[in-house]
Amino acid sequence: MKLGFIVNPIAGMGGKVGLKGTDGPEVLEKALSLGAKPESPGKAIKALKPLIPFKDKIQIYTYPGNMGEEEAIAVGFEPVVLEKIEGVSSPEDTEEAAKKMLEIGVDLILFAGGDGTARNIYNAINGKVPVIGIPTGVKIHSAVYANHPKAAGEVVLKFFQNEEMETIEAEVMDIDEDAFRAGEVMARLYGYMQIPLEEELTQVTKSGGVGSEEEALDAISDKIIEMMEEDEDVYYIIGSGTSTRPIMEKLGLQNTLLGIDIVKNKQLIASDVSEKQILDTIKDNKTKIIVTVIGGQGYIFGRGNQQISAEVIKRVGKENIRVIASKGKLLSLGHRPLLVDTGDEEVNSMFSGYMRVLSSYNVETIQKVQGLQ
Secondary structure, eight states: OEEEEEEOTTTTTTTTTTOSOOOSHHHHHHHHHTTOOOOHHHHHHHHHGGGGGGTTTOEEEEOSGGGTHHHHHHTTOOOEEOOOOOSSOOHHHHHHHHHHHHHHTOSEEEEEEOHHHHHHHHHHHTTSSOEEEEEOSSOOOOSSBBSSHHHHHHHHHHHHHOTTOOEEEEEEEEEOHHHHHTTOOOEEEEEEEEEEOOTTTBOOOOOOOOTTHHHHHHHHHHHHHHHHHHSTTOEEEEOSSTTTHHHHHHHTOOOOTTSOEEEETTEEEESSOOHHHHHHHHTTSOEEEEEEOOTTTOEEESSSOTTSOHHHHHHHOGGGEEEEOOHHHHHTTTTOOEEEOOSOHHHHHHHOEEEEEEEETTEEEEEEEEEOO
16 A cells, blocks of 8 residues: 655644744744744654554655654654655645655555645645645645544545545635735635545534624623623633634724734733743733634634643633634534644643533533544
């Protein structure tokens, strides 16, 4: 069995430092200057671990260094390295790797990255070979990704074990990062790639809100502001998204739509903060976190709000986290649970079970939560 394996080693580095992505060398340089550390290689290793018992039956084809070679060797594989590259890997390297794998005739391409990486793979293979993505980027709007790194490996395993396993077309989506940083979401459909049909382990395309949510969000914001009035000298970490925006608007405060803000005594303390800025600001003071649900996918942590990291969550405490979402957004999930993917298995497991979700002024629903492992 031939497995193509591609890692974008810089994917996700901009998340915790508040950059909303790492597209382009200038942004990468800024992320590094802010202390960003690689997220992708470690998650790629997690994805390969389910394949270890079958490593004698799987031949991995990959690129050198941290584009896949190092990660494959780390879990005991002996990969075939297809090319030599110098310096930091580029989107062109990703595309060239995928093209070579297509020529070799791999059965499946497993890749680690975000929406930009999915676009690169699509540009190279145009849906001619099945793929499955390991979610490591800041932006994960595309539907070609597994729910979490380990799930990606499990999808590969099931695909190789079942010769008759169906594949389906899944959307390759991406947004303009410059517009994203300016607070505007400009998502675009670039095409489709085939992924193994495994609904429980793969994510669907992110869906936006609907106009009927406005009244619910207005009521939710009233309730949160009432809580703030009762919580003197308590820091509030306000998560990203359109569902939290009415809170800031009613307070008359500047809102970072796609970033994280900190409020205390109904005043803006810090805007568009990184993980380090959050920790430095709240220190050991009483703090609460307000986050919403990504419509259609169900994530409350780990997608688009990586600044609220596992370390931040540990310091704040699960009991001080409030999830808000309209009933319409919750209904869009069907019967799927809310998801937590912080990259820390201990923190993820802390959320497994059920949580209350504020869906109107005095209305709460009980939602199942799955901490991804």
